[in-house]
Amino acid sequence: xxxxxxxxxxxxxxxxxxxxxxxxxxxxxxxxxxxxxxxxxxxxxxxxxxxxxxxxxxxxxxxxxxxxxxxxxxxxxxxxxxxxxxxxxxxxxxxxxxxxxxxxxxxxxxxxxxxxxxxxxxxxxxxxxxxxxxxxxxxxxxxxxxxxxxxxxxxxxxxxxxxxxxxxxxxxxxxxxxxxxxxxxxxxxxxxxxxxxxxxxxxxxxxxxxxxxxxxxxxxxxxxxxxxxxxxxxxxxxxxxxxxxxxxxxxxxxxxxxxxxxxxxxxxxxxxxxxxxxxxxxxxxxxxxxxxxxxxxxxxxxxxxxxxxxxxxxxxxxxxxxxxxxxxxxxxxxxxxxxxxxxxxxxxxxxxxxxxxxxxxxxxxx
Amino acid sequence: xxxxxxxxxxxxxxxxxxxxxxxxxxxxxxxxxxxxxxxxxxxxxxxxxxxxxxxxxxxxxxxxxxxxxxxxxxxxxxxxxxxxxxxxxxxxxxxxxxxxxxxxxxxxxxxxxxxxxxxxxxxxxxxxxxxxxxxxxxxxxxxxxxxxxxxxxxxxxxxxxxxxxxxxxxxxxxxxxxxxxxxxxxxxxxxxxxxxxxxxxxxxxxxxxxxxxxxxxxxxxxxxxxxxxxxxxxxxxxxxxxxxxxxxxxxxxxxxxxxxxxxxxxxxxxxxxxxxxxxxxxxxxxxxxxxxxxxxxxxxxxxxxxxxxxxxxxxxxxx
Numbered sequence: 001x002x003x004x005x006x007x008x009x010x011x012x013x014x015x016x017x018x019x020x021x022x023x024x025x026x027x028x029x030x031x032x033x034x035x036x037x038x039x040x041x042x043x044x045x046x047x048x049x050x051x052x053x054x055x056x057x058x059x060x061x062x063x064x065x066x067x068x069x070x071x072x073x074x075x076x077x078x079x080x081x082x083x084x085x086x087x088x089x090x091x092x093x094x095x096x097x098x099x100x101x102x103x104x105x106x107x108x109x110x111x112x113x114x115x116x117x118x119x120x121x122x123x124x125x126x127x128x129x130x131x132x133x134x135x136x137x138x139x140x141x142x143x144x145x146x147x148x149x150x151x152x153x154x155x156x157x158x159x160x161x162x163x164x165x166x167x168x169x170x171x172x173x174x175x176x177x178x179x180x181x182x183x184x185x186x187x188x189x190x191x192x193x194x195x196x197x198x199x200x201x202x203x204x205x206x207x208x209x210x211x212x213x214x215x216x217x218x219x220x221x222x223x224x225x226x227x228x229x230x231x232x233x234x235x236x237x238x239x240x241x242x243x244x245x246x247x248x249x250x251x252x253x254x255x256x257x258x259x260x261x262x263x264x265x266x267x268x269x270x271x272x273x274x275x276x277x278x279x280x281x282x283x284x285x286x287x288x289x290x291x292x293x294x295x296x297x298x299x300x301x302x303x304x305x306x307x308x309x310x311x312x313x314x315x316x317x318x319x320x321x322x323x324x325x326x327x328x329x330x331x332x333x334x335x336x337x338x339x340x341x342x343x344x345x346x347x348x349x350x351x352x353x354x355x356x357x358x359x360x361x362x363x364x365x366x
Numbered sequence: 367x368x369x370x371x372x373x374x375x376x377x378x379x380x381x382x383x384x385x386x387x388x389x390x391x392x393x394x395x396x397x398x399x400x401x402x403x404x405x406x407x408x409x410x411x412x413x414x415x416x417x418x419x420x421x422x423x424x425x426x427x428x429x430x431x432x433x434x435x436x437x438x439x440x441x442x443x444x445x446x447x448x449x450x451x452x453x454x455x456x457x458x459x460x461x462x463x464x465x466x467x468x469x470x471x472x473x474x475x476x477x478x479x480x481x482x483x484x485x486x487x488x489x490x491x492x493x494x495x496x497x498x499x500x501x502x503x504x505x506x507x508x509x510x511x512x513x514x515x516x517x518x519x520x521x522x523x524x525x526x527x528x529x530x531x532x533x534x535x536x537x538x539x540x541x542x543x544x545x546x547x548x549x550x551x552x553x554x555x556x557x558x559x560x561x562x563x564x565x566x567x568x569x570x571x572x573x574x575x576x577x578x579x580x581x582x583x584x585x586x587x588x589x590x591x592x593x594x595x596x597x598x599x600x601x602x603x604x605x606x607x608x609x610x611x612x613x614x615x616x617x618x619x620x621x622x623x624x625x626x627x628x629x630x631x632x633x634x635x636x637x638x639x640x641x642x643x644x645x646x647x648x649x650x651x652x653x654x655x656x657x658x659x660x661x662x663x664x665x666x667x668x669x670x671x672x673x674x675x676x677x678x679x680x681x682x683x684x685x
Contacts, residue, residue, distance in 0.1 A: 139664075
């Protein structure tokens with residue numbers, strides 16, 4: 001028997017995975033001589049203790065919600081978009097470029113314009129992979145990985161050669177009317193980098209939920225993801241669906257990048273490696289099992305871990321990388337959901353139904 | 367620079383930069399021939415680089431000049447252990463291969479830097495090693511006129527070993543009992559299972575070999591190019607090796623050829639400014655070239671039917 005796709009579903013697997021991930025982190029901290037309980041307490045108080053920290057948590061969740069939505073759309077169509085970070089970088093570059101190019105436009109044109117440019121750039125970048133997949137059957141995993149690095153080095157060349165004079169490593173800040181951070185929000189959250197992007201993220205969660213559940217396009221995307229041949233026999237254009245799902249996915253990643261460009265950093269600089277929001281967004285989406293509402297909670301959890309992780313290394317010698325170890329472990333357990341469900345069924349249900357679940361290809365979940 | 371110096375510099379930098387890719391991409395082809403997609407090569411390289419550098423920093427006084435060579439072996443062993451995570455997850459626990467590979471890529475830098483900070487009092491990167499994997503000349507061969515000077519003087523011995531390993535791996539996969547069984551498991555696991563071949567055993571072999579060779583690849587990268595370990599020691603080489611393997615159509619010798627070509631593209635970025643004809647081309651084109659060429663080659667020549675037939679699927683033995 002061969003299994004090609006493992007479907008994720010239900011809320012018990014993510015919760016158990018988070019718990020097990022924290023346990024792995026605790027074991028590693030114990031082995032290296034740190035107190036896991038105190039560290040985890042510091043983590044949560046560091047992330048939720050002050051208005052500033054809460055602002056930072058929301059700020060770091062903002063782009064993750066968007067990249068995670070992007071990942072989940074491509075994933076529903078059966079594609080693995082590993083190129084989120086490259087697409088986000090393209091969106092980041094385009095939004096900042098547009099804002100810097102037209103500094104005299106009024107805010108109500110410049111800000112939406114920059115955001116839309118970010119989305120378009122991300123869509124263009126993933127569209128290449130979608131087009132090649134639809135017409136040449138080229139594996140999107142490989143093309144998006146390659147496009148990631150082209151995006152990284154291309155963006156750096158543009159930042160150094162075009163956007164800055166005299167070979168500088170970072171651009172000036174975008175004009176005030178194009179910024180998502182405002183004095184009001186800074187005052188509200190004790191000078192954090194919290195910005196209006198969170199509204200865009202929440203709005204997009206609603207839009208994507210509506211698109212996937214209530215529109216023909218959403219239905220077609222899900223059909224192609226479940227069975228490409230069946231969708232074609234039913235008269236759907238699989239090529240069109242493949243390309244539109246990749247375009248949407250990239251547009252969301254590009255929006256995530258624009259949040260970094262117009263909100264968090266307010267400029268763009270030479271990156272030594274691909275931005276984290278790509279792979280983190282993928283992890284957020286996997287943890288949320290692709291559910292748009294789940295993505296909000298999962299992105300906030302990542303924000304808490306990332307921001308709280310900084311507090312761990314301030315209040316003790318524990319390196320803050322422990323947080324990334326926890327995140328990697330959580331995703332490991334999400335991926336290995338079959339074994340978790342198998343063990344749960346072994347523990348609580350009778351022997352017979354356990355056998356039933358172990359034989360089912362979908363890991364026994366509806 | 368005269369032509370001779372330019373040629374020998376191009377050849378030696380090409381070999382130095384391709385050596386890590388050669389080993390890792392051969393590793394990738396073992397894993398994929400057994401049916402397990404391994405996008406975790408990047409993470410395996412990170413762990414290999416980390417362990418070889420730590421070994422070298424602590425043991426170079428004891429072992430002297432032989433340290434870097436033992437370091438490669440250490441990188442390979444730790445890489446094998448690390449790839450065990452991928453093997454268990456994909457072969458036994460039915461995890462999606464790409465999710466599991468991504469976990470390796472997330473876990474390796476986190477673990478590497480965490481341990482670096484523990485070992486070196488909170489510093490995010492290690493010191494530099496005193497016994498690097500230096501370039502040297504190959505005896506006898508370097509005496510050949512002209513060719514000897516270009517190819518075998520002041521060169522990367524480990525790259526030549528990589529080329530030999532690729533030929534050996536091709537032979538192993540194509541003609542030996544082990545290789546045929548390993549490939550049968552990746553092409554049609556049910557058929558292999560029905561004639562009594564253990565699908566699980568050969569898939570473990572494939573993944574662990576990729577861990578060993580990937581670990582060596584990471585160790586070469588750290589011991590001959592960056593000379594220390596930090597978060598940016600391995601920056602995309604694992605993914606590039608994956609591309610080399612696909613470029614080489616899953617054949618170890620093809621993968622090696624592609625790896626040498628990528629090494630050549632990278633070396634042009636470094637020494638391009640000394641070569642008159644191409645000195646005017648901006649540097650970033652050379653950095654982008656390997657990735658761009660991979661996409662073009664993939665679209666133009668490879669198509670989708672080249673991968674082992676059961677690559678990326680999980681086999682469950684029927685009871």
